[in-house]
Amino acid sequence: MAAGSASQSGAAAAGSSASAGFGSERFALDHFALFDLPQDFRVDSNALDARYRALQVEMHPDRFATAADAERRRALQWATHINEAYQTLKKPLSRARYLLGLLGGECDFARDTSLPMDFLVAQMELRETVADAASAGRSEELDSLRDDLVRQRRAHYEELAGILALAANEQAQRTSALARAADALRRLMFEEKLMADIDDALAALDELN
Amino acid sequence: MVLLQIAEPGQSDAPHERRLAVGIDLGTTNSLVATVRSGLAVVLNDELGRSLLPSVVRYTSDGCATGYEAQTYQASDPRNTICSVKRFMGRGLHDIAHRESLPYKFEDAPGMVRINTAAGIKTPVEVSADVLHALRARAEAALGGELVGAVITVPAYFDDAQRQATKDAAKLAGINVLRLLNEPTAAAIAYGLDNGSEGVFAVYDLGGGTFDISILKLSRGVFEVLSTGGDSALGGDDFDQRIFCWILEAAKLKPLSHEDSRLLLNRAREGKEYLTFHGVAPITARLSSGEVVDLKLTTEIFTEITRTLVAKTMQAVRKALRDAGLATDEVKGVIMVGGATRMPQIQRAVGEFFKQEPLNNLDPDKVVALGAAKQANLLAGNRTGDDWLLLDVIPLSLGLEMMGGLVEKIVPRNSTIPIARAQDFTTFRDGQTALAVHVVQGEREIVSDCRSLACFELRGIPPMVAGAARIRVTFQVDADGLLSVSAREQSSGVEASVVVKPSYGLSDDEIASMLKGSLEHSRDDAFRRALKEAQVEAQRLIEAVQSALKSDGELLSTEERVRVETAIAALQAAALAENRRQITVTMDALDAETKAFAARRMDKNIRRALAGRSIDELAGEDQS
Numbered sequence: 001m002a003a004g005s006a007s008q009s010g011a012a013a014a015g016s017s018a019s020a021g022f023g024s025e026r027f028a029l030d031h032f033a034l035f036d037l038p039q040d041f042r043v044d045s046n047a048l049d050a051r052y053r054a055l056q057v058e059m060h061p062d063r064f065a066t067a068a069d070a071e072r073r074r075a076l077q078w079a080t081h082i083n084e085a086y087q088t089l090k091k092p093l094s095r096a097r098y099l100l101g102l103l104g105g106e107c108d109f110a111r112d113t114s115l116p117m118d119f120l121v122a123q124m125e126l127r128e129t130v131a132d133a134a135s136a137g138r139s140e141e142l143d144s145l146r147d148d149l150v151r152q153r154r155a156h157y158e159e160l161a162g163i164l165a166l167a168a169n170e171q172a173q174r175t176s177a178l179a180r181a182a183d184a185l186r187r188l189m190f191e192e193k194l195m196a197d198i199d200d201a202l203a204a205l206d207e208l209n
Numbered sequence: 210m211v212l213l214q215i216a217e218p219g220q221s222d223a224p225h226e227r228r229l230a231v232g233i234d235l236g237t238t239n240s241l242v243a244t245v246r247s248g249l250a251v252v253l254n255d256e257l258g259r260s261l262l263p264s265v266v267r268y269t270s271d272g273c274a275t276g277y278e279a280q281t282y283q284a285s286d287p288r289n290t291i292c293s294v295k296r297f298m299g300r301g302l303h304d305i306a307h308r309e310s311l312p313y314k315f316e317d318a319p320g321m322v323r324i325n326t327a328a329g330i331k332t333p334v335e336v337s338a339d340v341l342h343a344l345r346a347r348a349e350a351a352l353g354g355e356l357v358g359a360v361i362t363v364p365a366y367f368d369d370a371q372r373q374a375t376k377d378a379a380k381l382a383g384i385n386v387l388r389l390l391n392e393p394t395a396a397a398i399a400y401g402l403d404n405g406s407e408g409v410f411a412v413y414d415l416g417g418g419t420f421d422i423s424i425l426k427l428s429r430g431v432f433e434v435l436s437t438g439g440d441s442a443l444g445g446d447d448f449d450q451r452i453f454c455w456i457l458e459a460a461k462l463k464p465l466s467h468e469d470s471r472l473l474l475n476r477a478r479e480g481k482e483y484l485t486f487h488g489v490a491p492i493t494a495r496l497s498s499g500e501v502v503d504l505k506l507t508t509e510i511f512t513e514i515t516r517t518l519v520a521k522t523m524q525a526v527r528k529a530l531r532d533a534g535l536a537t538d539e540v541k542g543v544i545m546v547g548g549a550t551r552m553p554q555i556q557r558a559v560g561e562f563f564k565q566e567p568l569n570n571l572d573p574d575k576v577v578a579l580g581a582a583k584q585a586n587l588l589a590g591n592r593t594g595d596d597w598l599l600l601d602v603i604p605l606s607l608g609l610e611m612m613g614g615l616v617e618k619i620v621p622r623n624s625t626i627p628i629a630r631a632q633d634f635t636t637f638r639d640g641q642t643a644l645a646v647h648v649v650q651g652e653r654e655i656v657s658d659c660r661s662l663a664c665f666e667l668r669g670i671p672p673m674v675a676g677a678a679r680i681r682v683t684f685q686v687d688a689d690g691l692l693s694v695s696a697r698e699q700s701s702g703v704e705a706s707v708v709v710k711p712s713y714g715l716s717d718d719e720i721a722s723m724l725k726g727s728l729e730h731s732r733d734d735a736f737r738r739a740l741k742e743a744q745v746e747a748q749r750l751i752e753a754v755q756s757a758l759k760s761d762g763e764l765l766s767t768e769e770r771v772r773v774e775t776a777i778a779a780l781q782a783a784a785l786a787e788n789r790r791q792i793t794v795t796m797d798a799l800d801a802e803t804k805a806f807a808a809r810r811m812d813k814n815i816r817r818a819l820a821g822r823s824i825d826e827l828a829g830e831d832q833s
Contacts, residue, residue, distance in 0.1 A: 065588035
């Protein structure tokens with residue numbers, strides 16, 4: 001029998017372990033600074049993409065294919081770190097979670113499930129609706145559920161962006177804003193999971209056709 | 210393309226300064242070697258001017274022959290003439306499809322299948338090494354010197370075991386591997402650099418034995434793979450096989466000898482190739498029994514008998530697009546790679562799906578080798594003014610086996626490489642000093658449905674209570690797509706690591722349908738997952754109660770103790786049955802039976818604590 005019960009260390013822990021063990025000023029930078037972006041949830045995705053590519057052009061192991069072993073290892077570590085940072089900032093959920101951590105908020109949600117009962121009940125009902133629609137092959141219903149969720153999710157990310165900006169800029173309101181941000185993030189995690197379920201169900205129906 | 214300036218012929222480095230590097234397309238049916246000369250990628254021909262080297266090796270008691278020479282013995286000496294060996298790379302005997310119809314004497318072995326030949330027992334790695342050796346000799350003769358290294362292409366959908374096997378073959382052939390490069394990515398380099406393209410491209414690569422689909426974004430000299438998919442056991446060979454079966458049926462043939470089978474398979478392949486330019490292909494053969502086969506295969510029949518194969522590839526195309534988060538109209542061009550894409554029904558299906566004519570202006574047999582040659586030239590440090598960068602992905606998720614045979618995914622499919630991911634785990638039992646780490650690859654939730662890549666053990670963990678140890682397992686995938694795994698107990702610093710070497714795993718059909726299966730079976734998986742979780746929980750409860758009985762059994766009367774032990778036995782029986790509800794009910798019963806016991810134990814602990822004894826002493830007493 002293999003590994004014991006998992007205590008998941010999320011993206012933050014994974015990032016820190018991937019980057020541990022070799023010193024460099026640039027390496028110590030947070031992900032936003034690495035890509036020369038302001039520490040803000042609203043990112044310019046074109047700038048992020050362009051700077052990601054520019055950094056990889058400099059640091060990728062392919063640039064060091066004929067270099068000494070130590071340099072090649074370093075290039076591997078750098079490219080790995082850049083990929084990790086890019087993936088974290090590219091997706092809104094991981095970006096928000098990472099930013100919350102930078103601002104001193106609590107971002108270990110593994111055990112913390114302090115969400116209001118009515119929200120949880122609504123989520124469970126939604127999930128059942130998706131499962132029913134999936135097993136009955138009603139793809140139009142899934143499409144419409146998805147459209148609703150896309151709108152809802154967008155609004156919730158907008159809201160979260162505001163709260164995170166508040167936490168960053170208004171010292172006096174930081175503590176309460178961070179708590180609200182963590183709460184909003186918890187809800188979004190449910191929505192993202194639901195979205196993934198809908199997409200999987202739609203994909204499965206597509207394969208059958 | 211901004212970074213791209215193709216050097217004028219003669220403008221590149223002087224020949225004596227050039228580092229000799231080649232690109233090798235190690236194909237299922239044919240292999241090629243190419244290099245960059247005076248800024249242009251060219252395929253290196255043999256002394257008779259032929260560019261292809263059939264990936265065929267014939268073994269005799271005094272050595273081996275490769276290529277066309279070996280191919281001539283395919284029908285007369287099928288047992289010792291190994292073709293399409295790429296299908297066996299990194300595969301166990303049970304993985305190989307249609308193995309009963311193959312003429313080889315297979316030997317089962319842990320890790321990879323072996324073939325018994327006139328020259329002894331050969332692994333697929335050795336057979337591939339013989340093909341690579343012939344290509345290396347051709348290159349060194351043509352270039353007049355020793356190679357610095359080679360870029361060797363592999364199907365994008367190759368898993369870790371297949372990649373590792375390919376790298377091992379190169380090592381055996383004395384070739385320094387600059388990089389393992391995914392075939393569709395190589396094709397995109399050849400195509401993209403020659404056309405100065407920008408935007409999103411799809412590469413549809415149907416080879417002799419493998420199918421890949423890659424979606425790439427080309428932007429300012431950066432080739433970024435967005436997603437990849439495919440089937441490492443679907444290729445032109447399968448179309449031949451369908452024709453072969455049609456011949457058997459249409460001509461009402463009895464079971465054939467290996468020689469006749471090989472003859473008819475060759476006729477099937479010739480028929481397939483003939484249909485690329487004609488509407489009807491004559492299929493004629495005289496069998497060793499004297500029977501004569503004389504049939505006409507029309508395009509209509511051929512399309513019909515291979516419809517499901519084409520559909521299978523298009524399913525993978527849709528999935529790759531979904532993974533990339535793109536719609537068909539966002540794809541600017543579709544690059545066709547592999548000789549099998551010459552089949553008209555493939556061209557039509559791809560064209561209809563993407564609503565545009567597929568791009569065929571580079572020879573689909575050569576485009577992979579040409580791209581690999583360009584990459585090899587770049588990696589060897591022969592700067593020609595043009596520069597580009599590849600950002601590729603891993604095709605299948607990597608994970609670990611958890612309690613109950615479930616998979617915990619660590620690195621998701623389509624992650625850009627290189628990548629590292631760490632995850633913390635803990636121990637399951639009190640005083641557990643070793644942890645088995647089982648690394649798997651695939652999309653399914655159950656370990657037995659994924660490919661097993663490696664097992665290793667982390668030993669010497671200091672004894673602690675269950676759940677107290679912090680074991681960090683780190684996955685690192687390098688730029689070749691190869692995985693290494695390390696595990697470290699955080700408090701003691703005990704470490705173990707392994708470069709993943711193939712163990713054994715799935716059947717061919719399973720790897721083929723792994724992605725598809727993870728969707729189709731997701732309901733089934735969820736059910737099995739719930740059952741496994743319940744079984745794990747049950748085991749955990751049983752062990753906790755037994756451990757408590759051992760240390761504090763005197764707190765129970767004989768009658769109470771019998772009742773608890775009866776409840777344990779009931780749960781042990783329930784855990785073996787495949788009924789989750791039964792497990793839950795029996796667990797509740799055991800839980801109820803031990804409530805009073807638990808209360809008394811708490812009391813005892815509190816009394817001990819009040820007596821001022823340290824936790825360490827308590828632990829010592831528990832073990833005695």
